[in-house]
Amino acid sequence: MSSAVTSGVAIAANPWLAQPARIAALTQEVAGVATYHLRFVDPEVNAAYRFRAGQFNMIYLPGVGEVAIGVSTGGVRTGGVAGPTPRTDAAAAEGPTWDHTVRVAGQVTTALSRLGVGGTLGLRGPYGSVWPLDEFVGKDVLLVAGGTGLASLRSAIYELLNNRDRYASVRLLYGARSPDTLLYASEYPAWIDAGMEIQTTVDRAAAGWTGPVGVVPQLQSRLRPWAPERTAMICCGPEVMIRFAVRAALARGLNERQIWVSMERNMQCAVGLCGHCQLGPQMICKTGPVVRLDAIEPYLAVEGL
Amino acid sequence: MADQAATCEAFAAELPRWIAKGDFQSLIDRLWELGYRVIGPTIIQSAIGYDELRRVDELPRGWTEQQSAGSYRLVQRSDGAWFGFNVGPHSWKRYLFPPQSVVARAERQGDWWQLHDVPDDEPAFAFLGVRACELAAIAIQDRVFLNEHHTDPTYQRRRERALLIAVNCTQAAPTCFCTSMGTGPQCSAGFDLAITETADGFTLEVGSERGAAVIEGLPIRQATADESAVAETERARAEEQISKRLDTTDIRNLLLGNLDHARWDDVARRCLSCTNCTLVCPTCFCHSVTDVTALDDGSIDRVRQWDSCFNAQFSYIHGGVIRADVRARYRQWLTHKLASWIDQFETSGCVGCGRCITWCPVGIDLTEEVAAIREVPS
């Protein structure tokens, strides 16, 4: 009689086993926001790691918890617009770093902010959907961002600008609370040089600010030239800002299949299992964070979904 | 598991067999001999729950229950039936997807913490007494935990080794609506063995090679035509007794198209947001993982626990919670269970077992909530 119990079972990989990574360098962006340039401790893991624009990693601080952070540009670049990863660490030869722009908001990000260069943390990923930049070839690409939401567009920006000739135009409309909270401001000149048009706006002006004051959707309504039929829009920011930006775009003739947004929800497992990140039918960690508007439009305006 | 369903069909052509009640202990003994941990129905506190089982006299023989919205009472039967009851407060979920488990352990190593697996040492389970709706529930959790996107190691290990002995219902509770969800009452697929109780014994169907191997050499013979006919009558009674209905016509669009319906406000005034419906549900899978630090060596266990969309903190995101009131949370549960589950897993999340109705402390009945929305869509 054979025992049914001992039959061999190939057990699946455990998604919770974050890989150790080190803070190779750190860039203080604006008040309360820093970019952590991370490198996996294991060189093989670091060399094999790949992500695509729009995806996120889970950053794990043992004893504190995990948080989902978009991966922004990083890695080795050849030609084109170089990512601004500072090479202050003597060992840039150790391989690429993976950049995570983090705003101090909760427990994990607070604990993270106490770590300095050399500090270790856990990293697993990448997870989630990507900005479908290949679909934008030949189009006017409109990037709309609010606040720290620009971080989720950063790798898309570098990818667009590194292949600038594939797109008719690349324009960024970006709003922040005040001039001193405009993220990545030092990188704008390089972006402009590489062929991107940038318009910024702030909620509150400060001395020396000559740009517009107001919200991003106001920039959208004044945008010229405007060819809705060949425009693709990608958008990230606070949910209320996304709602208004989307409304403004629809009002100017875009349809729901021309707009992609990156959504934020409580993500714990990142593999579509724990149920925390749902937004209507979407599990944001799995079918998002980047979703085409037609998939979520009915749910975007529903309070408390 | 598709291959298991296929095997069931292959065996379905065979004539049913027969095991006398007097010989049933030999089946349980065999399971333990094979290394299975047998889990089956038994009386726990004041209800029929699932727990470890070694002897037939631990079965709730001669007991049944009366169920209604918000109420469950154990009652004695006159006929001494062994499986003369319906589903209770427990489900097999607690064995395949345990309420608490350690998904990883972190140990200090230099200036970093090395994370590693914590092996699950639970022996293989033999579930005795799985109802048709519960087979369906397990099949739904298979889609959640074992899909092309992600496979959960603990669930996979336990699920693949588990032996499922189904029991056909011979009665229905007023809270049962499996016929509306297309899951029962008859067990048709997904089992290794399935039995139907009659006065003297059980007809027995084999659903898999594993099931066939388990009963090899036990005092089991071919069922007579009469025995098969009696079993058929018993099964038919369950179906006749089902009175509750849930109209599932276009239910996804009905619910997702009525997210601002006044009924959500109405149910929010009755709902305690106590999580009971989600935790008794055999398919609800939501959970949370938190770190627990050992005081002695400082090692950290990443502990996974059942959680619920009815907990306010469940939707916490920096700065606040997204589903901040009971209205939003009940809506999340019902629309997920009956509507968005279909988008996510290509199946409803509901099997019609009625547990959420019975075990709601204030007796909220989801079929009534859906009916109210259907009656006056916004």
Add this chain to the structure above:
Amino acid sequence: MSAQPRLAVFKFASCDGCQLSLLSLEDELLQLAARVDVVHFLEATSRIEPGPYDVALVEGSITTADDEQRIQQVRRDSKFLVTLGACATAGGIQALKNWSGSEAFVNAVYARPDYIRTLETSTAIADHVAVDFELRGCPINKYQLLEVLQSLLAGRRPRTPTHCVCVECKRRGTVCVTVAQGIACLGPVTQAGCGALCPAYDRGCYGCYGPSEQPNLVPLTDHLRAGGMKAEAIATALRSFNAYAPAFRQESDRLAAEVAERESTP
């Protein structure tokens, strides 16, 4: 001088049960003692050092004029102030006098009522000073206390659930006593933390941990009344260790007002 965090334990009007939870940690306490300096803990040691303290654990409610002054000093001396248990967090069982005044209680309890100087109310610590963290329970759960202390050492917020007791019942497989036995249970509106002890022994929850996050009391009491329980009895059940916790107080007041109105109508 030690660089370890300085921990102090203070007692106000209470039974000492919560402090005992700290002592009953036994094994863990020794490990803990290696990481903190306990500089004020009268229940355990006669060693008394003046402030400042890094962490103050405060047990008990404010019931005397002296206490009103003393808690101010404790607050001034302490960086992080944690209240322990129902007395410190909600006024405790002694807050029952808040409804009827203290005179009747004092006369009933003490041989020489004239020796007693007490306030008319028993109130939570947070009614007097800012509190950094409230640990619920009557008594507190020692493992939750451990979590609080560990989290403070680790520099993060304590992780103590704010959901209701039902979650703990279901996780441990306890059969719902309300549904299966018709027993009145405050579990659906009471914060978890005890491990759902009472229902595991076929008793309804007494509400020792006070109201859970966003407790929905009205449908629960409506349901209990529909099942035959009298409004008076429900109000009494709500008025126990956490009687003066706002959510419980509000609902028991609502029920009591109904009873009073009914009695005044001929």
